[in-house]
Amino acid sequence: MPISRLSFPILALVLACVSSAHAQQAGGAPPPQPVTVVTLEASDVTLISVLPGRVTASGVAEVRPQVSGIVTERMFEEGRPVEQGAALYHIDAASYEAAKAAAEAGLAQAQAQQRSAEREEKRQQELRERAVVSQQVLDDAVATLESANAAVKVAEAQVQAAAIDLDRTTIRAPISGVVGLSQTTQGALVTAGQASALTVIRKLDPVYVDVTQSAADLLKWRRSGQQLAAEKSTVVTLRLADGTAYEHQGFLAAAEPHVNEQTGVVVLRVEFPNPDQFLLPGMYVQVEMPQAVIENAILAPQEGVTRDRRGRPMAMVVNAQNQVETRELTVQRDQGNQWVVTDGLQAGDRVIVGGLQKVAAGMTVVPEERPAKTSEASN
Known part of the structure; x- marks a missing residue:
């Protein structure tokens, strides 16, 4: 019976399946599993802490009448x-204007008495030189002049006080x-x-942001060599309540020299320029405060780090023979979408970030470097 043309493709497919089955039965191994890796680099990493805070005016004056x-x-x-x-x-200044006028009149009266006392004292001095009057009469004239001089000073002070009240x-x-x-x-x-208060005046450029930090973290920060910003060297960034970054950078201005006994925190004051008055007192913000610098640290992608049953951080690494190794890591903390690793990884290691579910330790894989654009976009 002749074989139709449609039967040839089906026959070829059956023969291929049979051939594949015989190859597997003969001991043929599956091809290496392709994985996506990221090659790590060592660098100095500045640890950042995000601290909540409130904006306060750099100057506040409550206006009250005097x-x-x-x-x-x-x-x-x-x-x-x-x-x-x-x-x-x-x-309304009418009563204060009258008080000033009365004080000025009192001053004029005191000055007139002063001039009269001066003339009397001079006359008694001349008579005494000619021995016409006694010393007692001259002493009385001198005392009267001194009293008149004091009365003039009192009157001048009253005029000054009245002028101050009028100006106020x-x-x-x-x-x-x-x-x-x-x-x-x-x-x-x-x-x-x-x-x-009648009203309140606030100085809004610059503004302060008061944040709290634990005393333990502050000790670590100071031991790392950081100093309070006498030179404005500690640069600080600000993140607003809507998650956006503030366009101007600030600096650490001061730290309260006191630890709160109840909470164990220290108040830090950060100063930010505010030329557009975008920051207003009372606004909630987050300050990204540098804490310390770790030298030769490794930043590992978070998607390449897993945890074992005991909660220890682990990573799958492709060695020089393209075989998978398991590494136990020492993680300092997170930094954005990466982990700061101080032990377990080194520069040049290729960490698996894609295809982790399909590999195990000892397997041979085909590593493919993740494109740099994808890594930057994830950051």
């Missing part, structure tokens, strides 16, 4: 920058900054040194 009276005018726009010495409020009827900005909302209105009665 004299009592009725507010007649507010002379600033809320939420706008003001310069030091700029007028903010004006208090114009409430001025004690510092330069951004003025907040006004807590009083025109026509309100205010008193000297009252508890509630």
Whole structure:
């Protein structure tokens, strides 16, 4: 019976399967498993700690009246920058102008008595030289002059105090900054040194970020050779509440010389420039603080590190014979999407990052280097 043309492909497929089965029965090994690897490099790694903090103004001034009276005018726009010495409020000054006028009149009276005492003292001095009057009369004239001189000084002080009170009827900005909302209105009665502030001025460039760090971590940081930023050498970066990075870098300005007994932490103050007033007091941020520098450390991709049943970090490495080895690692900490490894790996090792589920120790594999673009994108 003739064989149709359609039967030839089926027959060839059956013959190939039979041939493959005979090859496996004859002891043929499967081809090496392809894996993706990353070749490691040694470098000095700066450890970074992410610390939470709050933004605070570098200068805060609560504006309060120093004299009592009725507010007649507010002379600033809320939420706008003001310069030091700029007028903010004006208090009715009629009573203070009258007080100054009365003080000036008292000064004029004291000065007139002073001039009269000076003439009397001079006359008694001349008479005494001619032995016309007694020494007692001259002494009385001298005492009267000294009393008049003192009265003039008291009157001058009263004029100065009245002038100060009159000047304080114009409430001025004690510092330069951004003025907040006004807590009083025109026509309100205010008193000297009252508890509630009329408004608050905040200096927003630069700003401070106060963060907390454990005393143990601070000791490690200081032992690594880091110093407080007298030279502004400790560069610090900032991450905002939405996860984005702040465009300006700051520096560590100061550390509270005190450890909180309850929490065991130290308050660190970081200073950041804020030319656009993007950072506002009270804003929650995260500070990326450098802690220490590890020399010749290895950064291993996190996807290439696993844990055994005891929780120890392990990595699969392809040796020079393209065979898989298992390494136990000493991991210092994480750094982004990598692990900082101080023992177990060295420069030049090829760590398996793809195909881990299909390999085991001792297997021969075909390593393929992961493209650099993929590695950079994952970072």
